[in-house]
């Protein structure tokens with residue numbers, strides 16, 4: 001979900017206004033995904049590298065996660081949305097970590113769309129923690145299955161479609177293991193302007209691609 005800051009700057013607004021608008025875009029996309037029967041959506045909300053931003057911006061983003069999770073239970077319930085989290089929860093402020101734990105527990109029984117929030121997420125960090133867990137568990141076979149089993153959300157399927165908005169063409173430490181065979185779509189649209197229409201067009205483009213997974 002890239003481009004919030006630029007969206008705001010173009011309107012002479014503070015970057016935080018872009019993040020607020022970005023949350024609306026996320027809700028629109030999540031709602032549409034739930035309506036059309038997508039099984040899993042993972043949103044990259046805050047990376048392990050985003051701590052480099054100003055304390056004001058970091059604080060605003062943390063607060064946005066917190067208040068969103070507190071206020072949206074009715075939205076999750078109505079749409080059957082199950083909330084999950086990936087990332088280093090131990091590195092988050094205690095109140096944000098507690099709210100994430102509460103939201104995942106409260107929505108655990110919902111059976112529609114799974115929305116995974118990547119907050120304080122970095123793929124290398126996740127893999128390093130996975131390997132540490134394996135050492136602690138005394139795992140002796142370093143197989144793909146055992147690595148998968150030690151990820152933050154082992155049951156999440158591989159990524160089918162990875163969308164990055166905002167014009168940059170890079171993965172920025174997102175789901176490097178899980179996106180091994182993902183179809184990549186880079187959109188120049190700034191995230192707050194990304195909505196249901198473009199999401200629908202992107203899904204159509206995805207549907208037209210030929211996926212061979214290395215086969216002939």
Ligand code: IPE
Pocket residue numbers: 001002003004005006007022044045046047050166191
């Ligand atoms: C949103 O966009 C990314 C986060 C939610 C941290 P940016 O904040 O990176 O926006 P740009 O790239 O500065 O426009």
Ligand code: MG
Pocket residue numbers: 002003166
């Ligand atoms: Mg950016």
